[in-house]
Amino acid sequence: MSSAKTPPVSPLAPKSVPELPPIGGVGIATAQAGIRYSGRTDVLYLALQPGTQAAGVFTRSKCPSAPVDWCREALASEGARALIVNSGNANAFTGARGRDAVALTAKIGAEAAGCRPDEIFIASTGVIGEPLDATKFEGVLTDCAARTETGPEAWAAAAQAIMTTDTFPKLATRKATIDGTEVTINGIAKGAGMIAPDMATMLSFVFTDAALPQVVLQTLLSVGTRTSFNCVTVDGDTSTSDTLMLFATGAAGNAPVTDAGDERLSGFRAALDDLLIELAQLVAKDGEGARKFVTVNVKGATGDASAHRIAMSIANSPLVKTAIAGEDANWGRVVMAVGKAGEPADRDRLAIWFGDVRVAREGARDPDYSEEAASAVMRESDVSVTVDLGLGDGSARVWTCDLTKGYIEINGDYRS
Amino acid sequence: MSSAKTPPVSPLAPKSVPELPPIGGVGIATAQAGIRYSGRTDVLYLALQPGTQAAGVFTRSKCPSAPVDWCREALASEGARALIVNSGNANAFTGARGRDAVALTAKIGAEAAGCRPDEIFIASTGVIGEPLDATKFEGVLTDCAARTETGPEAWAAAAQAIMTTDTFPKLATRKATIDGTEVTINGIAKGAGMIAPDMATMLSFVFTDAALPQVVLQTLLSVGTRTSFNCVTVDGDTSTSDTLMLFATGAAGNAPVTDAGDERLSGFRAALDDLLIELAQLVAKDGEGARKFVTVNVKGATGDASAHRIAMSIANSPLVKTAIAGEDANWGRVVMAVGKAGEPADRDRLAIWFGDVRVAREGARDPDYSEEAASAVMRESDVSVTVDLGLGDGSARVWTCDLTKGYIEINGDYRS
Incomplete structure (x- = not known):
């Protein structure tokens, strides 16, 4: 609507827009x-x-x-x-x-x-x-x-x-x-x-x-x-x-x-x-309200399709997405999202990384886990979440954005 | 955590708490x-x-x-x-x-x-x-x-x-x-x-x-x-x-x-x-950030299980939930949620109500639709969404709450 206020450009927008060459025809x-x-x-x-x-x-x-x-x-x-x-x-x-x-x-x-x-x-x-x-x-x-x-x-x-x-x-x-x-x-x-x-x-x-x-x-x-x-x-x-x-x-x-x-x-x-x-x-x-670009990698699944469903379960979880918005290395919510996907998973074989920081392994917090290192990863505008299920060779990669108040603002159109 | 601020009591909390009698044993x-x-x-x-x-x-x-x-x-x-x-x-x-x-x-x-x-x-x-x-x-x-x-x-x-x-x-x-x-x-x-x-x-x-x-x-x-x-x-x-x-x-x-x-x-x-x-x-x-209690009724589905999946698709849709938070009778998002459920649906037979106001029928906006009547329904703290698929006798009823900035606040723990 022409009367609506123009939202600010996403902080994740590319620095420059490519020039597209002609295509014959x-x-x-x-x-x-x-x-x-x-x-x-x-x-x-x-x-x-x-x-x-x-x-x-x-x-x-x-x-x-x-x-x-x-x-x-x-x-x-x-x-x-x-x-x-x-x-x-x-x-x-x-x-x-x-x-x-x-x-x-x-x-x-x-x-x-x-x-x-x-x-x-x-x-x-x-x-x-x-x-x-x-x-x-x-x-x-x-x-x-x-x-x-x-x-x-x-x-x-x-x-x-x-x-x-x-x-x-x-x-x-x-x-x-x-x-x-x-x-x-x-x-x-x-x-x-x-x-x-x-x-x-x-x-x-x-x-x-x-x-x-x-x-x-x-x-x-x-x-x-x-x-x-x-x-x-x-x-x-x-x-x-x-x-x-x-x-x-x-x-x-x-x-x-x-x-x-x-x-x-x-x-x-x-x-x-x-x-x-x-x-x-x-x-x-350019997702509504996006402040962070999120890559979810799943490996070690029983198959690629299974890995994809688990990755989408993580990428669509409001709890995972709000944690990332809050720069919180909340791997418990990742476990939750793995568990609810309904795909084969063994709690005690799971390993989870934020960026290159392993936060959990063998179904429990990584003994070498560093809150400081994980927090540094979460502060980046590009955040990756990696899950190794430890079951097979299936893998998948999906992309999403975080879930912020901006999403609610854009879609909520508060009248009260 | 004892140090965390106490969130305000949900506006949807019952006016009084029942007194529970003893149970023998x-x-x-x-x-x-x-x-x-x-x-x-x-x-x-x-x-x-x-x-x-x-x-x-x-x-x-x-x-x-x-x-x-x-x-x-x-x-x-x-x-x-x-x-x-x-x-x-x-x-x-x-x-x-x-x-x-x-x-x-x-x-x-x-x-x-x-x-x-x-x-x-x-x-x-x-x-x-x-x-x-x-x-x-x-x-x-x-x-x-x-x-x-x-x-x-x-x-x-x-x-x-x-x-x-x-x-x-x-x-x-x-x-x-x-x-x-x-x-x-x-x-x-x-x-x-x-x-x-x-x-x-x-x-x-x-x-x-x-x-x-x-x-x-x-x-x-x-x-x-x-x-x-x-x-x-x-x-x-x-x-x-x-x-x-x-x-x-x-x-x-x-x-x-x-x-x-x-x-x-x-x-x-x-x-x-x-x-x-x-x-x-x-x-x-008492859902995080809830300001409205939402009842989703689905009828006319090909079966009860199908109706349940469609109702859950509506109740879990962030777009539907933010529209309700914004008191916006946005039936287009309800159509979207019906469509993505993957269950049998015929676009051109759909009818949708907010409260008792029919906003759409036969796959298009209800000719008698009143923005004013629909808005009055959306301002209530209890909002119902009803979908008639017009296909069979399957029905389901589910409950949820709206999706507000409060949800993001509670789960986002913003650090930046």
């Missing part, structure tokens, strides 16, 4: 459609050259937003020609009118881009339960299509236009080679920011000029999500609108690759995974 | 053993007459405390002669020394009560990871055994002795008849209070003079827990020490009953269930 325009905000851009129109392939992963919510339903269906037919993202209204829980609004948006977008509606991908973030007036896109998208740009300023503007209460824009870029051809990967994201009655939504869009078929993109994205966006949590709440999409224009003209496991893709895979991790970490660093 | 004494606190009682010794039967339900944590392990084993052999509870030290995550400490406590208790160690039940709450010096019970328990009392003051003292940072003592009482014989049920509980590095622990002990065999008690307690303590949540974190026990002395001399489903127990079952619900609600009303 991608053109960008942003606009003010007046969806809800005034005095700021609220529409991103991103044109994709013919032949662009798309992949996506979406919220697992049983109550997804209308745009999520649309994207899932649109992926069934190959090809992507434009991405349209608006902030200010999530078009979620809007019933039949929501479906009509997204269909109208696609129709207007298709006319602007000169393509079929099912080549238009749509994401919306902002207030929910309010009907989205898609007629506001009329004229706006055609105008956008006529003035797309490709430089770093356009990418920066794209990252800005999709923000709600993010305190900083989130951009990342990587280079890789596929069979000797250099390709570029650019990504933008928005994190969990919220002004009541808005809803936190994670949106992220990644673009590459690599020439890759949809099936390969989908595999790379799904696998990459496992170690990046699916390993980040702010408060354990899942938006109805979470969307991560990967678009490949093919402008780089690399040799055809048809298998995601192809050895020639190893560099691209590594670069994509790395970029996804960077974007995911940026989301955690 | 139960004698109570409290003492200052100096476990951790000074200037307050920290030991409850509760003598049970020969022939007393016991039942218990305990934390599902994979890392339970040493006393929880002890009670589980002690239940395997029939009979209970004393309950010993200490506050100040949870004897959790203390390794082999924790097992030794609980065994020594039982030995000292058995000498005081004149019984076998496995007739002694033990619970501990307070700091974790610190070895518990059980030699502090020497003399103290023998002294307690020599001066047990039975009146309302003794019950009030019992509820006081087991508090950590609870802001009010929790007591409840009920009468029932079994086949014409009047029996009494008294219960005490402590809730989730915490001073870093303490750990929240839910302890509750229920006593009756009814004559009932262990197998019947265990069934009644397990079934009663499903609709009471298993339906209450403060922050979704599960203690390593959660303990709920039911003791029956038999002093009422009612006719023998051997089956928990016996029709003659219907009044007792109802009274027990009602008492367990009252105690569970008191725990939610």
